[in-house]
Amino acid sequence: MESLSPGMANISIQDPQLSEFLSRKSPHSRMLFFHLLEAFDEIGMVEAYATKTMVGFRRRRNFSYIIQFGKGFIDLLLPFKEPYEDNLCFRKISALPGESTYNHHVRIMEVADINEEVRFYMKKAFDLAG
Numbered sequence: 001m002e003s004l005s006p007g008m009a010n011i012s013i014q015d016p017q018l019s020e021f022l023s024r025k026s027p028h029s030r031m032l033f034f035h036l037l038e039a040f041d042e043i044g045m046v047e048a049y050a051t052k053t054m055v056g057f058r059r060r061r062n063f064s065y066i067i068q069f070g071k072g073f074i075d076l077l078l079p080f081k082e083p084y085e086d087n088l089c090f091r092k093i094s095a096l097p098g099e100s101t102y103n104h105h106v107r108i109m110e111v112a113d114i115n116e117e118v119r120f121y122m123k124k125a126f127d128l129a130g
Helices: 016-023 027-043 116-128
Strands: 011-013 046-050 055-058 062-069 074-080 092-095 102-108
Touching: 016 046, 027 046, 027 062, 027 074, 027 116, 062 116, 074 116, 102 116
Parallel strands: 011 046
Antiparallel strands: 046 055, 055 062, 062 074, 074 102, 092 102
16 A cells, blocks of 8 residues: 655645555545645645545645545545636535535546646635635
8 A cells, every 4th residue: 555654745644544544445546545645745734634434634724625435536525615616627516505615526537637727726725724
């Protein structure tokens, strides 16, 4: 299995559950996860942690989640206070009932799916969490 200390300057993985969580995922989805970590590493200091069903990313507060690991994909969720509908990267945007938060869903099936547009919104979510 890949190292959880991939030599990235800005990624903090202090969660022993993350290794166990990732061990149950497909090699392809783990590869996509580590590529996503590299993209976050370029943005700034990020902490990755696992829950029972997903992986979260936080700065001072949570700002992004991998909500599903499929055999050939990962689903990234970016919450924002407004919907960003004029783009090509979000496959779904859903309002949370009773809140002013819109969940923006990105399906990542290959490394190239973490393109400049996705990175733009990843940075936007990161900046809002500061």
